[in-house]
Amino acid sequence: MRSLKVGHYTNDLNGTGVSVFLLDRPSPAAYSLCGASPASHELHVLELDANVPFIDGLVFSGGSAFGLGSVAGVMKWFQEQGRGYQTHYAPVPIVPAAGIYDFAVKSTIPPTAENAYQACLDAVESNVAMGRIGAGTGASIGKFVPHATRMSGGVGFAEMKLANGVSVFAYVVVNSLGDVRDASGNILAGARLPNGEFANCERYLLEGHNEIVTDLANTTLVAVFTNVRFSKPELKRITKVAMAGMARAISPIFTRHDGDIIFCVSLGDHVASEITIGAMAAEVVRLAIMNSVQDSMLIV
Helix, strand or coil: CCCEEEEEEEECCCCEEEEEEEEEEEECEEEEECCCCCCEECHHHHCCCCCCCCEEEEEEECCHHHHHHHHHHHHHHHHHCCCCEECCCCEECCCCEEECCCCCCCCCCCCCHHHHHHHHHHCEECCCCCECCHHHCCCEECCCCCCCECEECEEEEEEEECCCCCEEEEEEEEECCCEEECCCCCEEECCECCCCCECCHHHHHHCCCCCCCCCCCCEEEEEEEEEECCCHHHHHHHHHHHHHHHHHHEECCCCCCCCCEEEEEEEEEECCCHHHHHHHHHHHHHHHHHHCCCCCCECC
16 A cells, blocks of 8 residues: 655644645545535646646645645645656646635634645654644634534544455544534534533524524535545545535535535555445544544633
8 A cells, every 4th residue: 555644733822734645656536525615726636637647645724725825835845755747847746735714713824835844744654643733723613503602623533444455544624614423413512502502503504593604614624545446537436425424424514604625545556346435435534523523622
């Protein structure tokens, strides 16, 4: 299996950060945009008709569209490694990126290219750190019920392996409009009422109340990786199946106020069906979202 290094830069003072995913060699990837308010960079290189057949890495950032500038630090790191799509004059690193809007937590200062470069230097294999780190530092959950308080989101990770060596794992950054729920539908984190009870965003809507959203401070970012060999069209279809994991864990999801994006990257040469990997992807995405709020707290 090709190796993947993951690094996080966390700025607790400003309530933001950046997470980088560094592939040890170019790999095919695809994406699906699930929400209507994305902050993104270089997504078109992942389209099925794009000339570039691979990516070198991914970046998840805080700072909304301003934080996307941090990708320059990752491109600099890849440039120093001699990595990228080979052009006549120089290789150009292919690094799609997506950001969350985290200005509502502490400050409007976004992560920088220098921060992302440092995350590259700190990146390690088998990085399963979770919580309020990296791009998830300023993430929050549950944001449209009147008089309710948000809870913190963050970075989550989960992995599933089969006996034949097939592996699928996911990293998420959860900054959702809705609540995070477990497999039984119980709310794990989200909007909290002054009495300490969960406001229950879904129930609030189904009771006929109007949505009250004061800003676009939402988005869940997902990166799924597998050691199974797939083409870009196959990966595209897997991202669509994996969306089910997001819908199982967050409610409501994919709204006009969310910029939800899911990526899928092939890192190896194992063989398995799309249906199998899609089912595994949906489950690890669900578990990763749940894991992202293990230490969730109220945001005052």
